[in-house]
Amino acid sequence: MKAIQDHYPPEFAHCYGCGPANPHGLHLKSYLDDDGTVARITPDPMFSGGVPGNLYGGMIASLLDCHGTASAAGFAYRTRGRAMGDGGEPIRFVTASLKVDYRRPTPIGVELVIRGRLVSLEGRKAIVALTLHAGDDLCAEGEMIAVEFRKPA
């Protein structure tokens, strides 16, 4: 199954965190599911925090950020009754604001699961609630305000 990011317009697909067109990037892949959205990733050990074996805070914010804008796009397709890749204008959101609460150290070497839930979608503005788990442990959670990007006419 193609990820939400795989449907980004190619000219907007260069994100280091999740853009398919960035050869150096992390290529985070986000998917719609029945409960909302989900992405799974096992970051490289070099992305440690102060202590080896824990993920650095910036990467945690990055994963929530990339998954959040992808989630906003996915939710907008679903809310509008559209399918990704339907040939219509691709939907792409950008971050206006991101809040991250760090609940406990995030381990490296295990798969992390990032989930998104739509709080609201009004016009071009989406609010997405985000969580990051390692196994059963909630390591971080956050909320994003995302705004739909529209190409200049």
Added chain:
Amino acid sequence: MKAIQDHYPPEFAHCYGCGPANPHGLHLKSYLDDDGTVARITPDPMFSGGVPGNLYGGMIASLLDCHGTASAAGFAYRTRGRAMGDGGEPIRFVTASLKVDYRRPTPIGVELVIRGRLVSLEGRKAIVALTLHAGDDLCAEGEMIAVEFRKPA
């Protein structure tokens, strides 16, 4: 002049964003000055956002995060009348919460200036206000709640 991060205890200096002990990392360097704290960095072009030439949101959050915890440590030294490297117990903060507001696209290829200002320091809890400028343009700003890390006795 040594940066705040250069005074981190070696066992807590592995952060990808700013740890001197991370050979793969970005090595962000934060300094106390008369107005607060400042860090300067010109990120690699691979850290693009959706569009080449703009920095990805996760890196913006990372720079504010690393500079924020360093700032909290620097402000704690100053507030307590201590000098970094004075032979006493090193001061190290970790992020409890980070909020980032993205004001405009952040360009790649120019030096970015990240500044921190102490909002409050009460016991182990610091609140730091953060800005990120490219030239005269305010590209992002944020606020962090940081908590002082104490080694287990």
